[in-house]
Amino acid sequence: MTDAVARAARPAARILLVDRAGRVLLFRFAPGDDRAPFWCTPGGALDPGESYAAAARRELFEETGIHADPGEEIAQRTVDFLTIERVEVTADERWFRIDVDGGEIDPAGHTELERRVMTQWRWFARDEIAGWPEWIYPDDLLPMLEATDP
Template identity: 40%
Template sequence: MAEAPETGGTPRRAARVILLDERDRVLLLHGFEPADPSETWWFTPGGGLEGDEGWEEAARRELAEETGITEIELGPLLWRRTCSFPFDGRRWDQEEHYYLARTRQTAVWTGGGTELERRSVTGLRWWTCGELLATHETVYPSRLAELLGTLLRDGPPKAPVRLETERA
């Protein structure tokens, strides 16, 4: 995760990945608020664009840094979302692009990433759509189970879908 601007500035641009394995399970990371480790959630791999990096390039780099997975077939842009949330003592405003990717590679948590990621991510897990629908844990984006179900049933949208803004 790169530094994020405070509220009112230009939103941080973040590329995120909906990574599916051969069994159509999606890979999510488990994170927590550094000031309150009891506040946890699951989220998709990805993070901020660096320098003049493009969205797809950032998606590949972030996925490799956060999961160790480099053997992927990067697919189309699925969704766009604007979000704003408190984390690590400040407000983060983001414009997110979600890319579909597939892999046969087994995930191995590398423990890599930024210092903030090392302080706030505990691991990762492959989830089925059914498990996402049944969980009471917090998952971002909040409609991921429904979105994944639609993706698996209908395939990628013909044009990227604008998701509702999420503000925590």
């Protein structure tokens, strides 16, 4: 019999940030330990007392420099994972789609941890995602994008 891992609860807001050409913004995370680099949408954990929509708005600005209303929640999922800080969590993720014209990303609001592990970002065309050589989160990014296309 194995001991169950005690996981911390992690409410989080995640963002599908889509530009006018239908591309999605992803950040490359390089944990710097035995884990392989991966790409992920903008977003992160809620601050105490913060709503999911408020967290999406804050995370969007902190990670991209873009001010935008996140609109309505488009999806919810619960996922277990090991954070960059090596904490086992069960994340209650609420997803938002934000459509923008595109443009430059301003990393000025990145935390110290983000500056260390999130050093690359790019707008991905949809046909690049399926064959990308590094893992992209979420696994079902393409169906999520298609399901939320206007």
